[in-house]
Amino acid sequence: MVTLNGKKGLSKRISREEYYKRILDALASRSACSRRKLAAIIVKDDRILATGYNGAPRGWENCGTDVPCYKDLYGEPSGKISYVCPAVHAELNAIINAAYHGVSIKGATLYTQIDPCF
Template sequence: MQIEKSKAELLAKQERYDKAYLRLALEWAKLSHCKRKQVGAIIVKDSTIIADGYNGTPTGFENECENEDGQTKWYVLHAEANAILKVARTTNQAAGATLYLTHSPCKDCSKLILQSGIERLVYTDAYKDASGLEFLEKAGLRITQIMNP
């Protein structure tokens, strides 16, 4: 009985942290200058935030994600790519980390997530194309969707 209770307590604690990190990702998404969609990402390893990101243009470019037709410019980086690239510029490693996203990843970002060594994904909203999630599930990532964190 005590072991089961401890397991339940650990799961409840993990869910509290998952929701807190997702709320942080939602706040981070508000920093995006993109008009069509604002996405935030937080990478956590060993209970420490090692990177964050939001969708937007590369450093040094004007903060306008859409062209005059309202289409997203080809060079706009997705939130998860921005966060993974931040990890790459540090002494940290994403291997074994958890990625918190406001939206599930596209198929291109899913490849980056897998290759970075991230082992767990927690997200709120589903992206219109489920290919990225399906790819990560097939690869064995632990995936959790939490609505309204």
């Protein structure tokens, strides 16, 4: 029990949507992208199946930290699909992570901070 305004009661729970939003924000902070930090989670039956955030493919150097941002080098604007940026989008990384671990995402919901590119 907690005390709210001098009265005993239960603290208010955040909504599922707010819960997922907070998880997305925490995951996005893992992104090494110097321009945009985005994340995605795949959920089914209120269970998180997989997560992902945008960034260089596994084994590659991170743009903006290890090497210069390719979009900066070529003067490309943010938010546009690029042919010089090797980054994997957050939603694709979440799908790849599910597949890598043998997790079926059939019937699941993908949550992102912005509309997915795919």
